[in-house]
Amino acid sequence: MDRRPILFIDSGIGGIPYCSNFRERNPAETVVYLADHLHFPYGKRSREELTAILGALLESLTGEYDPKISVMVCNTASVSALAELRERFPSLPFVGTVPAIKPAVEGSARRVVGVLGTERTIDDPYIAALAGRYGSDCSIVKIAAPELVDFVENRIADAGAEEKRQVVSPFLERFREAGVDALVLGCTHFLFLLEEFRREAGPGMKVYDSVEGITKRVESLLDKNDAALRAPERKSAEGVFLVSCGETGAAGERWRNFAAVLGLPFSVFRIVHE
Ligand code: DGL
Helix, strand or coil: CCCCCEEEEECCCCCHHHHHHHHHHCCCCCEEEEECHHHCCHHHCCHHHHHHHHHHHHHHHHHHHCCCEEEECCHHHHHHHHHHHHHHCCCCCEEECCCCHHHHHHHCCCCEEEEEECHHHHHCHHHHHHHHHHCCCCEEEEEECHHHHHHHHHHHHHCCHHHHHHHHHHHHHHHHHCCCCEEEECCHHHHHHHHHHHHHHCCCCEEECCHHHHHHHHHHHHHHHHHCCCCCCCCCCCEEEEECCCCCHHHHHHHHHHHHHCCCCEEECCCCCC
């Protein structure tokens, strides 16, 4: 039995649907969610910058919370920095989020798979390697959508149904024109628009995400060695939703509301080790 928390890290709110799925199935586990809005958006940063930022964050977070597992609920952070972070923090098990290319390749009848992500993710050789490994007979159509990341991070709470439909539909049009019948949502922020993506994609294009896969991966780490890392049963677990920028007033209220989605209190996180 291990009462230590599980860390969930993203550049902002993108990891919330992932963390929420995990918590529903594992209510006894304590989670510490970090929205690193101070460095948002990750997609516009270089691999080197992201490795340095995430290294410093983890240095602080591990010192303060002593987590038992760290989940990068961010494709950009995972493809850019996970290998280095695993080396730098050898005793901390990591779970990374990468675009669900394998199931999409398996599900594509036309052999044309679409990947929607940040500029950083789309350009990373890791994506080409995944595509080569699982879908060498497929063409992969990659589109970067930084404006969609920004829309979700900064506007989703106030956006209406029609506005959400309008932001996803031009992307779906481009994928449709390219013949895509299997689309991978390769950025965790896009999960906030999953319903719109599914509805607008229609029956001719299936939409893939990694939410279930990540929950299962964390659960398998908890269950290893006779469930050594599992927390003891309890009615309500503790946890905290951290935001790395010190926004107050209306902006602070926004973060409080996001924290409430996960049923967690909100707190500002200041990086100690830079
Ligand atoms: N949520 C992140 C991802 O999955 C990145 C968003 C950003 O650019 O900060 O890639």
